[in-house]
């Protein structure tokens with residue numbers, strides 16, 4: 087195709103979409119603007135206090151622009167359309183989260199996250215959207231009659247206008263759009279995620295709400311909306327204090343790993359409940375009245391190193407230990423228990439995480455490496471220790487099912503109901519991939535690729551036949 091005017095590339099579309107969504111959400115949920123302001127202040131203060139080291143997990147420019155959003159849809163068809171819209175922005179479905187299992191209350195959804203996948207694209211703009219799909223077929227939540235009504239209701243609505251989907255397919259195929267098409271695409275895409283002013287059928291909404299507030303939020307209305315937009319912060323404990331000082335009531339925990347002296351791993355998140363927002367509702371006799379719904383909230387996060395499968399198994403095991411100890415000592419603060427568990431079992435340095443194969447790093451040759459003609463030592467660990475290689479942590483770009491369930495739960499008005507005597511319907515990663523109509527990418531494979539590519543590059547430069555490997559530590563199981 088011959089471009090005749092200025093064009094907008096996929097990453098520019100993605101960055102512009104994130105900015106416009108942020109402007110829209112700020113207009114609709116003013117506390118979000120406070121959150122963004124406080125995050126920016128905290129990030130600047132951290133950079134001032136810690137210097138360049140503060141940018142080890144991403145430049146201030148990336149971190150300041152960084153957002154994730156969350157949306158929820160009702161049917162595989164809708165999910166397939168979401169994949170087309172985000173595909174236009176160079177975002178692909180990564181990971182599978184079953185929140186039906188992760189949450190104690192009724193959260194009848196399975197989820198994935200759309201995000202850029204390669205390092206360069208992530209550095210340009212890492213915008214990601216946690217996307218959940220309702221599971222009306224799961225009899226633990228919905229009986230046959232409610233399921234049928236829900237599916238009929240969902241089949242009749244249209245979340246994305248055909249014009250938007252056509253533009254999205256063009257952007258995905260050409261990896262860019264002409265400037266005026268880009269403008270139209272952005273306008274339609276942002277509009278699709280605004281909160282609708284259309285009156286809500288009150289009886290229907292309340293019927294679903296008795297089963298699950300999440301089901302009502304998804305299937306009780308004829309549109310979708312972004313339900314939170316999350317900035318990234320370099321010191322989430324400090325942010326928590328400053329938000330509380332400003333009188334914004336946060337949930338009572340920071341989800342994920344505890345605050346401690348060692349390396350930050352994975353993801354820490356916290357949130358505040360949004361206020362009830364006025365919404366027009368249609369009553370049974372057809373009158374439209376003003377009511378209120380509490381469906382949107384604010385969240386903030388801090389990101390650390392991506393863990394390997396082994397690292398993740400350790401993380402999950404430590405969470406279990408914390409749970410056990412917390413239930414045995416109900417008077418002890420969970421935070422204190424968590425910190426003690428971490429200090430005892432989590433490696434206290436990036437070097438140790440790397441040596442034990444628990445986290446991902448990219449490696450590059452040091453500019454000031456030994457050049458006296460000596461042969462490089464074997465093994466990544468020695469190469470780093472002897473100054474040949476520099477290791478940089480790979481940032482965790484994904485989500486955590488337990489934290490996500492905690493965020494869902496802390497923002498629900500009511501628990502809803504679930505009948506655990508019934509057998510849940512199998513909705514696994516393969517099923518979700520089928521619903522998406524595209525491959526669901528494995529986050530571990532993506533991180534590993536990033537690490538391996540950097541090692542292959544090192545091998546090429548040093549003229550080695552094989553990329554350097556991690557040598558097993560003594561006593562490590564094979």
Ligand code: OOG
Pocket residue numbers: 155156157158216218313355385485486489490491493494
């Ligand atoms: C998504 C909740 C999950 C996160 O950051 O873990 C999430 C939702 O509320 O729809 O966004």
Ligand code: NI
Pocket residue numbers: 154155156216314316385493
């Ligand atoms: Ni979130």
